[in-house]
Amino acid sequence: AQSVAQPEDQVNVAEGNPLTVKCTYSVSGNPYLFWYVQYPNRGLQFLLKYITGDNLVKGSYGFEAEFNKSQTSFHLKKPSALVSDSALYFCAVRSYTGGFKTIFGAGTRLFVKA
């Protein structure tokens, strides 16, 4: 069965410092991996995805994520955090054998302190 784990409920980082939000997954077949962000009282917004190719993918707002097949991880990163990055981040996975169903993690709240 597909599953996504986000081991940290909350990540705290100072503005200007690099940030990492962790995600590991379990799927059968080749995974399609996604990150979404949710700001207060808003719906989830797509940040970036990994389908195939280069393990480092770049997305919106300066975020990037690194696909690591051996560790089954897809950690979200940003070199320099902004206060405005404070939000709830969701990792998601979709596998070919799973059809069109996308499975989400529990979310990680990112708090960036000025």
Added chain:
Amino acid sequence: EAGVTQFPSHSVIEKGQTVTLRCDPISGHDNLYWYRRVMGKEIKFLLHFVKESKQDESGMPNNRFLAERTGGTYSTLKVQPAELEDSGVYFCASSHQGFDTGELFFGEGSRLTVL
């Protein structure tokens, strides 16, 4: 382009009552999904429509939940009768047909509180 819209944004009902949530996907999106997030938990898949057909309803909790998408446009999710454990935020999302590597476009969610 209008995004995915959901109504109501918040509903408070008593146990045993009925609630109907509505989702209007982005125009032209054949795929429509319903998800639910209970406080602090993962966003759980409920079901997936392709146009008016239910492609996958494996996530529907029980037969108190009924989803429809008549005409392949908007969708409704009815909970009848509601129980306390049905409380949560119900998200609707849509995507292009056949674009299974594409991202989902989400509505702002409908928060359901069952007292």
